[in-house]
Each structure stands twice: as C-alpha cells, then as structure tokens.
Amino acid sequence: DADVTQTPRNRITKTGKRIMLECSQTKGHDRMYWYRQDPGLGLRLIYYSFDVKDINKGEISDGYSVSRQAQAKFSLSLESAIPNQTALYFCATSDLFEQRGELFFGEGSRLTVL
Amino acid sequence: KNEVEQSPQNLTAQEGEFITINCSYSVGISALHWLQQHPGGGIVSLFMLSSGKKKHGRLIATINIQEKHSSLHITASHPRDSAVYICAVRYTKETSGSRLTFGEGTQLTVNP
Numbered sequence: 001d002a003d004v005t006q007t008p009r010n011r012i013t014k015t016g017k018r019i020m021l022e023c024s025q026t027k028g029h030d031r032m033y034w035y036r037q038d039p040g041l042g043l044r045l046i047y048y049s050f051d052v053k054d055i056n057k058g059e060i061s062d063g064y065s066v067s068r069q070a071q072a073k074f075s076l077s078l079e080s081a082i083p084n085q086t087a088l089y090f091c092a093t094s095d096l097f098e099q100r101g102e103l104f105f106g107e108g109s110r111l112t113v114l
Numbered sequence: 115k116n117e118v119e120q121s122p123q124n125l126t127a128q129e130g131e132f133i134t135i136n137c138s139y140s141v142g143i144s145a146l147h148w149l150q151q152h153p154g155g156g157i158v159s160l161f162m163l164s165s166g167k168k169k170h171g172r173l174i175a176t177i178n179i180q181e182k183h184s185s186l187h188i189t190a191s192h193p194r195d196s197a198v199y200i201c202a203v204r205y206t207k208e209t210s211g212s213r214l215t216f217g218e219g220t221q222l223t224v225n226p
Binding site for chain 1 (some may be wrong): 118145147149155156157158159162200202213214215216217218220221
C-alpha cells in the first residue's frame, strides 16, 4: 500500500456541487497538508494540520474546508465548487520537519469543475 | 513573484549528459527540499538539505547558504530521469511546522 493515499484520483464535477477529497496515511505522521498545483505556479498550501485538534489555514484557504478525522485521515472539502478550483490537489505528510525531514506526497487528485 | 526561483524552466538533454538544475531563494532558510514529480503526477522527496551536499545514486544536491542557492545534479542522465524537479524551501521566519514555499519546477526531458 502507498504511504499516502488520495481518493478520488480523478473527478469531474459541475459548478456548485460539494466535493470531498480524502487522504489517508500509514506513516504515523502527525503533520498533514493539502496543496493545489496549477500550471505555471508552484504548489500552494490550502490547509495544514499538526494533530487531530490543530487545523490551520494556508495561503489559499478561501472556498475550502478540512476535517482531521484521525491522525491518519485528513479530508479537503469544496462546499460549492467553482471552475477556478480546477487543479491538481496533493495531500502530504511530514514528521518533525527539522529532525528527519521526512516528507511524503500522495499521487494527487485531479479535479475538474465545469 | 515567487520567492523561490528555479532555472531553467525546461531542459532537454541526451542520455548520458550531466544535468544541473538551479534554485535560488530570497532570505534565510532552515531547510531546502528537492522533489521529483513523475509524468503521472506523483511527487517524491529526493533530498532535504540544510547545508553542504548530499548524494544518492546518480543524484547530487548542494546548497550554498551564503549565496542562497542550491543545485541538483544528475550524472549519466537516463530517459527515466525525465520528470519535473521542484525546489521547496522552509524560511526561518516560520516558527511552526513545515510550511514550504515551492518553485515552479524544471521540466527535464532526457532523450535516448
């Protein structure tokens, strides 16, 4: 099994629909992240979580929400999808960053909003 | 303007060539990652650097803290090295967690 699993891998939806992207990890990491990737731009942070009770907004959180259901699970929701949320979304996990620098990404979820 | 600049944006090489990809950043950092993104989209962390040099197989990563610059080298390049290579930094101004700032990536194509 992959260290970080994202579902769905591909999704096409319509404007206004609610969408949830799910992420689960087997690394035992406390820290989890959601990023989006757009052509010509670097990965940008949407939300991050350092443990189940700690959720933080990233640089582009508007229009998104998250839920940390357990240490291993971190979901990203688009309450009312719009076309400019069409992107490739990545979940990532890390350990205590400064100490070992372990950083793992999922395979990505490609979302198209029509 | 992205605070992490990579060059070149695109690079085409012949199999066997020595490859260099560069990354420059604007202020002090505590760590720098080199990542590889496969054509299918998945991202893999290759190296984390805070100083000096690291080597793994044919890949070598160096960092010069004073010049705020890092390089990723690939020796004896192979078509399977074709991918997007991404530089990501953690600035020292961050007091919690690994909030990384990413470069736009370098698309490498190695022809047989």
